[in-house]
Amino acid sequence: MLHPLRTFRRAARTVAVAAAALLLPLAGAHAATAGEAAAAAAGSGYWHTSGRQILDAANQPVRIAGINWFGFETANYVPHGLWSRDYTSMIDQMKSLGYNTIRLPYSDDIFAGTEPAGINYSSGMNTDLAGLDSLQVMDRIVDHAGSVGMKVILDRHRPDSAGQSPLWYTSAVPESTWLAHLTSLAARYAGNDAVVGIDLHNEPHDPACWGCGDTTKDWRLAAERGGDAVLSANPDLLIFVEGVQTFDGVSGWWGGNLMGVGQYPVELSVPHKVVYSAHDYATSVAQQPWFTDSSFPDNMPGVWDKYWGYIFKQNIAPVWVGEFGTTLQSTTDQKWLKALADYLRPTSQYGADSFSWTFWSWNPNSGDTGGILKDDWTSVDTVKDGYLASIKAPGFGGGGSGSGGGGDTQAPTAPTGLAVTGTTGTSVSLSWKAASDDTGVTGYDVYRGSTKAGTATGTTFTDTGVTSGTSYTYTVRARDAAGNTSTPSASVTATTTGSGGDTGCKAVYTVNGDWGSGFGVDVTVTNTGTSAATSWKLTWTYGGGQKITNMWNAAYTQSGTAVTVTSTGYNGALAAGAHTSFGFQGTPAAGTVPTVSCALS
Numbered sequence: 208m209l210h211p212l213r214t215f216r217r218a219a220r221t222v223a224v225a226a227a228a229l230l231l232p233l234a235g236a237h238a239a240t241a242g243e244a245a246a247a248a249a250g251s252g253y254w255h256t257s258g259r260q261i262l263d264a265a266n267q268p269v270r271i272a273g274i275n276w277f278g279f280e281t282a283n284y285v286p287h288g289l290w291s292r293d294y295t296s297m298i299d300q301m302k303s304l305g306y307n308t309i310r311l312p313y314s315d316d317i318f319a320g321t322e323p324a325g326i327n328y329s330s331g332m333n334t335d336l337a338g339l340d341s342l343q344v345m346d347r348i349v350d351h352a353g354s355v356g357m358k359v360i361l362d363r364h365r366p367d368s369a370g371q372s373p374l375w376y377t378s379a380v381p382e383s384t385w386l387a388h389l390t391s392l393a394a395r396y397a398g399n400d401a402v403v404g405i406d407l408h409n410e411p412h413d414p415a416c417w418g419c420g421d422t423t424k425d426w427r428l429a430a431e432r433g434g435d436a437v438l439s440a441n442p443d444l445l446i447f448v449e450g451v452q453t454f455d456g457v458s459g460w461w462g463g464n465l466m467g468v469g470q471y472p473v474e475l476s477v478p479h480k481v482v483y484s485a486h487d488y489a490t491s492v493a494q495q496p497w498f499t500d501s502s503f504p505d506n507m508p509g510v511w512d513k514y515w516g517y518i519f520k521q522n523i524a525p526v527w528v529g530e531f532g533t534t535l536q537s538t539t540d541q542k543w544l545k546a547l548a549d550y551l552r553p554t555s556q557y558g559a560d561s562f563s564w565t566f567w568s569w570n571p572n573s574g575d576t577g578g579i580l581k582d583d584w585t586s587v588d589t590v591k592d593g594y595l596a597s598i599k600a601p602g603f604g605g606g607g608s609g610s611g612g613g614g615d616t617q618a619p620t621a622p623t624g625l626a627v628t629g630t631t632g633t634s635v636s637l638s639w640k641a642a643s644d645d646t647g648v649t650g651y652d653v654y655r656g657s658t659k660a661g662t663a664t665g666t667t668f669t670d671t672g673v674t675s676g677t678s679y680t681y682t683v684r685a686r687d688a689a690g691n692t693s694t695p696s697a698s699v700t701a702t703t704t705g706s707g708g709d710t711g712c713k714a715v716y717t718v719n720g721d722w723g724s725g726f727g728v729d730v731t732v733t734n735t736g737t738s739a740a741t742s743w744k745l746t747w748t749y750g751g752g753q754k755i756t757n758m759w760n761a762a763y764t765q766s767g768t769a770v771t772v773t774s775t776g777y778n779g780a781l782a783a784g785a786h787t788s789f790g791f792q793g794t795p796a797a798g799t800v801p802t803v804s805c806a807l808s
Contacts, residue, residue: 250603253443271563272600273308280314280364284341285323291584305599310565312364317341353401356602362406393441404445410462412452418471465515485515489533489540504546532567532576541720553597619644619685632675642685711736712805726797734781740807742779747801760789
């Protein structure tokens with residue numbers, strides 16, 4: 208499927224000048240222990256690659272888990288949002304949320320001494336940026352990021368601020384200019400290891416090809432020329448190479464098709480420097496055939512394997528998903544983001560032996576994805592950020608030429624004394640003793656089995672996502688401001704009250720998305736009895752003003768807060784041990800998960 212045009216996807220609102228095979232470890236690979244993960248978090252010096260891993264100067268694996276902050280590529284010529292906030296507070300907030308890397312898109316316009324627009328210098332904001340050109344502002348951002356233990360990847364996003372180009376050059380910005388600017392930028396940050404690499408060109412697409420041999424269109428050959436230009440000026444940098452749109456007649460996302468790498472790898476003058484970069488999006492950007500496949504979202508790992516995941520799985524090279532994002536408004540998008548986060552491999556299980564990533568975007572003014580920040584440029588979309596929690600990774604030691612010293616890489620101690628303090632048919636209450644940390648514990652992550660049940664700032668938590676008459680095992684991890692997490696506490700087991708599965712029918716109600724004005728839910732119904740059923744019926748009562756707006760794979764009635772759901776003609780029959788599922792959306796926010804009663808007939 209040809210990718211639809213997305214000329215101005217990146218900035219929808221006008222502000223100031225701007226339009227304002229399965230996941231199996233390789234043979235010999237193993238899940239990282241907490242000690243290994245803490246060591247890998249250091250990220251010292253410059254980086255290189257070995258097989259599918261990115262290694263720091265001490266040959267310890269690192270995971271890029273970051274955020275895109277766009278604006279240098281637009282007619283503002285600086286990252287957006289500086290009309291509302293000081294740049295240092297933006298970066299500090301990114302760090303506090305657990306992002307360890309910033310991808311900074313830019314266009315070739317900034318090499319012409321462009322004057323930044325849309326920067327607020329009042330009330331003590333951005334005062335040290337006054338009088339600087341765009342590249343000098345970039346210097347300040349790089350230095351502050353490095354001083355707080357974050358890394359930066361520079362992304363040549365566009366030839367000019369007018370819009371995205373399919374090839375790495377245009378009539379106005381020839382390849383010679385592209386190469387000269389890559390070389391200049393690489394030399395500018397030589398010796399500053401806060402900058403770990405350059406993304407050579409954003410989202411090459413038709414007529415760009417991979418391995419076709421036409422030097423005017425073959426992106427793989429151009430990437431070799433661009434990568435060698437960068438390395439000639441700064442041999443320490445990583446070279447990030449995106450895919451194309453179409454290979455061998457198979458099309459996908461712009462920049463997201465890396466099917467040709469197996470046959471035509473990028474070969475550079477300096478070995479162990481190539482990281483392949485994929486882009487992947489949800490339906491809020493454009494439809495793709497896999498979203499309407501009857502097996503969605505279970506089909507998605509196979510899709511990702513085909514386009515780019517095989518590079519990681521076959522130990523060819525590291526893979527960095529440089530962009531992925533969604534408004535998260537539809538159930539499809541929510542399922543897509545959850546599936547992608549799982550595919551990228553949870554840090555708690557795999558450590559840095561994982562895919563790297565930078566989410567699109569920090570900015571709220573990306574028209575078809577929105578951002579981690581809300582429109583006030585300060586508040587955090589905690590639902591969207593929460594989907595990324597399992598794949599965030601520790602920060603890196605302070606580096607670069609900025610001031611401020613090293614970053615915190617010491618994990619807190621494990622919580623002790625985890626105990627069950629109460630159970631009902633719909634909840635489990637827990638408490639534990641506080642953990643300690645060199646800079647202070649900021650919160651705790653509570654796990655129900657391998658699933659993150661929630662977070663707490665204190666030493667108590669009540670889990671409401673449970674079913675009556677069921678046993679659950681819990682552990683708790685402590686977390687500090689740098690995103691370092693402790694090893695798990697000793698586990699405890701709790702059993703909720705009620706008959707639960709003994710009724711022969713079990714229903715699990717799972718909120719898969721909550722965006723404040725609406726929510727989405729998946730419900731799985733299981734026949735836990737010993738004989739077949741011909742139909743099923745669920746009932747529950749909401750504790751607030753929730754109202755179902757649409758439902759699929761089931762029928763429902765709602766009277767006030769009381770809801771009744773019945774099976775359809777095609778999914779009512781359940782053999783013993785079999786299960787089925789349905790989903791729905793409602794308004795406003797999800798609220799507390801209700802107690803669901805289930806009956807078979």
